[in-house]
Amino acid sequence: MRLMAFQYQGQAALGLRLGSEVVNLTALGFPTDLDALLRAGPEAMAAAHTAGQKARHRIPLATVQYLPPVAHPAKAIAVGLNYKDHAAEGNFQPPTYPVLFHRYPSSWVGHGQALLRPKVSEQFDYEGEMVVVIGKAGRYIDKAHALDHVAGYSIFNDGSLRDYQFKSTQWMMGKNFDASGSFGPEFVSADELSPGATGLKLQTRLNGQVVQTTSTSDMIFDVATLVSVCSEPFALEPGDLIISGTPAGVGFVRKPPLFMKKGDVCEVEIEGLGILSNPVVDEI
Numbered sequence: 001m002r003l004m005a006f007q008y009q010g011q012a013a014l015g016l017r018l019g020s021e022v023v024n025l026t027a028l029g030f031p032t033d034l035d036a037l038l039r040a041g042p043e044a045m046a047a048a049h050t051a052g053q054k055a056r057h058r059i060p061l062a063t064v065q066y067l068p069p070v071a072h073p074a075k076a077i078a079v080g081l082n083y084k085d086h087a088a089e090g091n092f093q094p095p096t097y098p099v100l101f102h103r104y105p106s107s108w109v110g111h112g113q114a115l116l117r118p119k120v121s122e123q124f125d126y127e128g129e130m131v132v133v134i135g136k137a138g139r140y141i142d143k144a145h146a147l148d149h150v151a152g153y154s155i156f157n158d159g160s161l162r163d164y165q166f167k168s169t170q171w172m173m174g175k176n177f178d179a180s181g182s183f184g185p186e187f188v189s190a191d192e193l194s195p196g197a198t199g200l201k202l203q204t205r206l207n208g209q210v211v212q213t214t215s216t217s218d219m220i221f222d223v224a225t226l227v228s229v230c231s232e233p234f235a236l237e238p239g240d241l242i243i244s245g246t247p248a249g250v251g252f253v254r255k256p257p258l259f260m261k262k263g264d265v266c267e268v269e270i271e272g273l274g275i276l277s278n279p280v281v282d283e284i
Contacts, residue, residue, distance in 0.1 A: 001049045001152075003034055004186040005067035005110070008059060012067060015059075016052030017186055022059050023052040033071040034187055038135050038151055038238035045135075045151070045189075066111040069154050069187040070133060075240045077230050078103045078129075078158060078175065082219050082245025089253045098221050098229050103158070103243060107176040111185035114281040115159055117260060118177050124260045124280070127158035127246035128204035128212050128268035130197060132223055133187060134242070139235035146227035149236060152189040153197050155276040156243045157182040157204075157268050159260070162252045182278045193272050196223040200271040202247065207264055214247035216270075 002017040008024065012032050015022035026032045030048050037044055080099035081087040087094045109115065117124040135151025159181040165174025175181075193200065197216055204212035221229070226242050251258035260266060264280040 001045070001189040001192070002186050003037075003048075003069065004184075005033055005069050005071060006064040007067055008064045015064075016049065017061070018052070018058065020061050022061055022064060023055045023057070024059060025052055028052070028055060035070055035072055035239035038133075042135070066113070066185050068105070068108060068110045068183040070183075070239050070241060073105065073239050073241045074237050075234070076103045076105065076243065077241065078243040079221070079226060079245040080171065082221055083214060083247040084218070084220060085214075085248035086246055086250065089248045089250070094220060098226060100230070101171050101175060103181065104176050106178050108156070108181040108183045109179050109278065110183065111276050111278070113182065113278060114179070115157070115182060115260065115266065115278045116177070116179035116283050117262065117280055118161065118180070119283045121161045121163050122259060122261075123162040123252065123257070124180070125160045125162050125251045126204055126206060126211065126260055126266050127160055127250060128202055129156045129158050129246050130154075130200070130202065130216055130244045130270055130273070131156045131183065132197075132226065132242040132244055134227070134236045134240040135238055137235055137237050139231050141228050141231040141236070143224045143228040146224040147190070147196055149227055150190050150223065151238070152187050153193060153273055154184060154187050155268050155270050155273050157266060157276060157278065158243060158246060182276055184276050185274050188273050198222065200273070202268070202270045204249065205267045205269070206258070206260065211251070211258065212247050212249035218247065219245060
């Protein structure tokens with residue numbers, strides 16, 4: 001099942017994507033966002049899928065504006081240094097415990113919307129990542145049952161302002177500038193992918209040039225581990241996000257450095273999840 005949040009004729013809605021068309025589930029009586037549908041439980045998710053498949057009225061994808069798949073996550077937990085090659089290129093030791101930080105919803109936009117390079121920095125870096133979307137609440141989740149709590153997956157560009165990120169040992173400032181990251185284009189349910197979304201090719205391209213390539217199997221901490229660890233300090237809730245980390249190839253370690261600038265287009269593609277594409281503009 002592929003669900004997307006979108007805006008059509010001035011109204012926000014939740015949709016079921018079927019090929020090059022989308023069914024407006026909100027018009028059929030379902031919530032306007034995936035968060036609420038996830039909170040309603042698996043029966044509501046199944047009902048939305050069935051209703052969408054039967055619906056006759058469909059909207060061409062080309063006529064809608066994509067919104068981030070999850071509108072108001074209670075928690076968006078990002079993972080740092082989760083690929084050995086990325087840790088090595090930044091002269092970090094591979095972590096023995098996940099490096100976690102928070103990313104706020106104001107810091108990301110949807111597929112096709114502009115990433116905003118802030119006027120206070122020219123070190124605007126890309127980071128292609130897979131997003132884990134929680135579907136079932138829980139705390140102290142055992143790793144053996146962690147995947148039962150995952151509803152599905154999506155794509156993230158963890159746009160980072162490197163000079164601000166490294167002003168201190170805490171990364172929050174460089175990771176949360178308004179509209180500096182992106183999320184989408186859609187939510188793909190876990191049953192459409194391998195368990196834990198392992199073995200998926202991830203590739204980031206800047207203006208068509210491949211800058212990152214990896215497999216999700218190369219993560220140091222797999223999806224089940226991340227879900228289990230993240231559930232220790234607080235209960236995970238439906239709609240919570242775990243942004244699972246980026247591989248090697250980021251711009252700040254290149255010689256010369258490669259940073260995003262006005263006029264660039266950054267794409268993150270993950271096998272089975274689609275392509276998240278965003279132009280880059282300057283803050284005025």
